[in-house]
Amino acid sequence: MPQATSRPAAYAARLHGVSKAFVPRRPVLDGVDLAVRAGEIHALLGENGAGKSTLMKILVGLLRPDAGSISLADAPVDLDRFTPAEAVRRGIGMVHQVSALVPAMTVVENLAFGDARAGLWFHPRRARRAAERLAARFQLEVSLDRRVEDLAMGERQRAEILRALGRGARLLILDEPTSVLTPREAEALFASLRGLRDAGRAVIFISHKLSEVEAVADRVTILRQGKATASLSAREADARELGRLMLGRDVPPLERPARTPSVAAPALEIRGLCAPGLSEASRLREIDLRLDPGEILGIVGIDGNGQRELEEVLAGVRRPTRGDVCVGGRRIAPRPRALRAAGLAHLSGDRDGAGLISAFTLAENWILKGSHDDRRFFRRGWLDRAAARRAARAAAERFGIVPADPDAPIASLSGGNAQKLAVARELDGDPSVLVAVNPTRGLDVGSARFVHDELLARRRSGGAVLLISTDLDEVLALSDRITALVRGALAAVPPGSDRAAIGAILLGEAAA
Template sequence: MQKVTKIFGELVANDHVDFQLRKGEIHALLGENGAGKTTLMRILYGLYQQTTGDIFIDGEKVTINSPKDAIKKGVGMVTQHFALVPPMTVAENVVLGYTDSFVLDQAAIEKKVGEAANQFSLDINPKSIVRHLSVGQRQRVEILKALYRNAKVLILDEPTAVLVPQEVDSLFETLDRLRKDGLSVIFISHKLDEVTKITDRVTVLRDGKSIGTVDTVNVTQKQLAAMMVGRDTFGVTRQTEINPDNKKILEVEDLCALDDKGLPALKNLKLSIRSGEILGIAGVGGNGQKELAEILSGVKAPISGVIKINDKNLVGKDPSEFSKMGIGRIPEDRHEGVVGDLTVYENLALEHLDEYSKNGFLDKQAIRKNANELIKNFQIKAKPTDRIRTLSGGNMQKVLLARVLSRQPEVVIAPQPTRGLDVGATEYVRQQLLEQRTRGAAVMLISEDLDEILSISDRIAVIYEGEIVGTINAQNATPEKLGLMMSGALREKA
C-alpha cells in the first residue's frame, strides 16, 4: 500500500500511509483508537475505497472495490466478531458463498473441507455443528474459510480478544505453521506482549500517519508503546501488598441469578473484598460476569443469596439505595452509561440530579462548577458544553470514572473498564483504580484481559459457568493456571 489517504468529510483517517507486507511474515499493525488501523485494513479488504493512493499485490497495481474483489486477489479477513452461521456445519460455513450450485453435495463438501483442514494443519471436524464449537474452534473455522478461498494475505483483527491462554497458544502455533507455508498475516492487536512474541515486523500508526516500521527482534514493548502514544509509558502495576487484617467491606454469599433468557447465570456464588484490595474476576466472557456486575449495583435482582456492605444486606434495594450505601459502578458499556446528545456537564451530574435541584429547578451554575472541577481533576479533554457523543472512547470513560469515583464510594465495581481503549487511556484507568485501592476502597475488577488482572489485582477469583471455581493470591497466579481454571479444567479452594 503506497501513500494511502482516506478522508471522511473533514476527518483525515489515513494520511499518506505506506504499508508493506512480505511473503511468509506476520506483520503487526499497532496504534491507539482512532489511529487509522481499522480504516486501512477496511480499504485493503474492499469495505472502503481510498481517497488517494495505490495498492499493489505481487507487484501488480490492483483495484479493490469490495470484499469479493479482495478475496479474488487473495486477501482474507477474520474479524473479532465471527461471521458464521451457528446451526450449520463447519463444511457448510466454509463453502457458503463460494459455490455456484443451488444444491450442496454434503459428502463432497465435507471431504473437500476436511482435506483443506488437513492441508493447513487445522484441527477441525467438517461435520461439526458450529454452535457446538468453542470460541477458539470457531476462530479456526474462520481462518479455514479464508484459506479455502486461496487467501495469500490473512488479516486478523484483535484475534486473541475472546480466547483463553491455551487457545491463544494454539492460535500462535497455527499462525507459525501457516507462516512457514508462505502465508502473510496482518496481526492487529493492543497486546504488546503478543505482538513481540509472534510477529516479524511491526508498523505503528498514530493520528492517521505511519510512525514507522521496525523489526520485532530489535524493539522493546516500552519502545512500541512510546511510538503508539508519542511518549514513554511505564505500565501500571500494584506496588504494595494488602494488609490481611483489613476489614471485609463487601461480602456475597450463595448468590443465584438468571440471565436475560431465564437460564441460570450465577450458582451459589461466594466472594468477599477487603478495604484497600482489588479483587480481579477472571473468566471467558459469558460466564456470569455481566449478571454479577448488574446485581452488585442494584440494576438486576438475584433469585436468592446475600449481598452485604459493612454487614448491611442490600438484597431488595434499588440502584439509588446501592449508591447511597457506598457502591459505585462504572458501566460496562460506556455508550450505555451516558446520554450521547447531552453535554459533558449534564452527563457528569446525571446520577445526582437531586443534589442540584432547588424548588423543582436545576441549578445549572452549580452543575457547571462541578463539571469544571471534575474535568480538571480527571484530565478530561473536553469542554463542559461538548456533546458527549463527540468524545473519544478514552475521554468518555474518564467522564464515567469522574462521575463515580468523585463520590468516593466504599466499593467500586469496574466491569471491563479498559475494553476498547488505547494504551494511554488504559494506563490512566488502571491508575485510577489503584488510587481507589490506596484510598481504602474495595475494588472489584471484572476483566477478560489477563494481563490487566495480573498487573493490578491483589487476589484473583475465576468465574466459570456462574461459579467461582477458585480464588488465588495474584503473586501465585500464572496465565497458564488461570487459563485452566477459566476453561473449567481446574478448581482451587480459596
C-alpha cells in the same frame, strides 16, 4: 516493482501515500506507506486513535482514501471501484474490532451467512459439518449451535475469527482479535496464524498486547498520529522498545503500595449467591465473597465460566435464584437503581452492547446511566444539556479522550477512546464499589496505565474494586487478593500464585 509473472505474489498488499481526513484539514492518515509480504505476520501498532482501524477499513474497501494507492498480490487496485465485495473477491478477510456477527443467529448460521460457496439455500446439516471441520482445523472451540448473543465475549471472538478463516482469505486482517482471549486461546490462535503464514498467506495483526506482538509478528509497522513512523523486523525490538516507539515515551512498571486492612463494614458482601447461567458451565453456584473498603479483589477466569452472569447480577439485570448482596453492610435488592443508589457502579465488559450507545454523543452517553433525580443534569425532570456537555468535556480532557468534543457521536471515536469514556463515567460518581469488567480492553499501553492508576487511586481513597478480568497480568498487577471463577463457582487462589499456578486452577488442574 514486481510485475505480473506466474510467480507467486511477493506482496500480499502494498499501500502507498494513503491519506484520509473525516474533517477537512484534520488528517487521520497522512501519507501512510505499508508493505505486507506474502508469508508474513505483520503487526500494526499505534496508540488509541493513531489510525489503525481507519487504514484497515480503507484496505477492505469500507472507506475511500483522499489520496494514495493500493496494490493487492502485486496488482493495482482501482480505488474508485473498490468495494468490500471486491476486497473479499481479491482474497481479503477481516475480523473487525466491533463484532460483525448477527446476534440472533447461531454460530453455524453466521458462518454460512454470506458465504458464496454455501449456495443459495441454507442446508442445516451441511452447514454444521462445514462449521465443525473449520473449528477442528483451526482448533478454535466454539459452541456452534448457540446464538451469538448468548456467547461469552471470548467465544464470540473465536466465532468471528473462524468466519474470516473459513472464507479462505489470502490476506487476513485481525483488528484486536485477542482482547478477551485467555493466554491459552491466544496461543492456539497464534499457532493457526503461523500455519497460514507458512502456507504463504499474509496476516495483519493489530493488538495492544505487546508481548503477543513480540511472540507472533515477523514485521512491525508503527503508526503515530496518522503517519507510519517506523517499520522494522520484530526481532529488532522487545515489548518495551515497541511501547516507546508507539508512545514516544517509556511506561514505567506499575507500583501498588501496601494497604492497611480496613476495620469498617465490608464494601460488598455476597452470600450463597446462585443464578441461572447462559450455559450449564456458567450457572452461578453458591458464590460467597467479601470485598473491603480500599481493597481490589481480582476475579480471574476463562470467559464463559460465570463472569457475565456475576456481572449481570451486580448490574441488577439477572435475577438470582438464591443468596444475598450487601453493599456497605446493607442488604440490597439486586435491581439497577437500588444498586446504583447504594453506591455500586458497573463498568460493563460488553462496551458495545451494554456500556455505550454508539449513535449517541459523548454528552448523551455521559448521562445515560443517571436518573431523573440526578441534580447535576436534571432540573425538575428537565435535562440540562449544557451541564451534561460541560461534564463530558471535562472528563474527556482529564482522560485524554480524542476528540474531547461532547457533541461527537461515540461511533466516530476509536475503540480505545470509547473505552476511556466508559471508564471515566463509572469512576465519576465516587462509587463505594466499582465492578470493573475487563477495564482496559482495547486500550494502548499508555491509556491502560492511566486506567490502572485511576483504579489504584480509588483504592487509596477507600473505594473498593471488584476486578473481573480475563487479563491475568492485569489482575496480578492490581489485586490485593485474587480468586478464580471456574464453572460458576469460586476457587481459591493461594497468595503469591504466579501465572502458571493460576492457569492450572482455571483449568481445574489444581491439586486438591
